Amino acid sequence: GRPVDALNTWMVAAKIESGSVFRAIGRWGTVSRRGIDPQSVNAIIKQRVELAGLDSGEFSAHGIRSGYLTEAANRGIPLPEAMEQSRHRSVQQASSYYNNATRRSGRAARLL
Template structure:
């Protein structure tokens, strides 16, 4: 699809105007969220349970759970703030760490 759209660099998910022309600019976060919710509904899922932010934060949480180094995960999630991205890692460590196992 990237070849068909002639996308060689820049954002993968781009704006498409009413005439079908592909823009160089990325979709806005709001647009990504609307597309995600529409696709969830088409798949028979409750769109209220999904959000673009949830997918992005869920990615970082899962990366933390799998032991992926934070800088490597941030390259994929495109988080600019280490503090924000690290908060997902800290939450995963709290849930999975040795101290959490004492509560069982």
């Protein structure tokens, strides 16, 4: 199935009905209600990238998050909808990724 289906199945099995999907796990295996911190997300990404045999210097949590917004812009997804997924609070920051994507793929760029 699709990754979204797998995630939904996992959330049902984990009995997660609200809040963060990826949660902190305490020393004794206790699952917290709070999400894992950004530094942990970054460390996990870098570790998994290395396990895949790729250069971890080319990947980061920020890169994935900003890359998501750029790809959303390229696919014509409205900024507010994309911000719901990326959890950006600043329209100014999120829109910078949209502006960059528009400059690369807009009508003016096609003249080059």
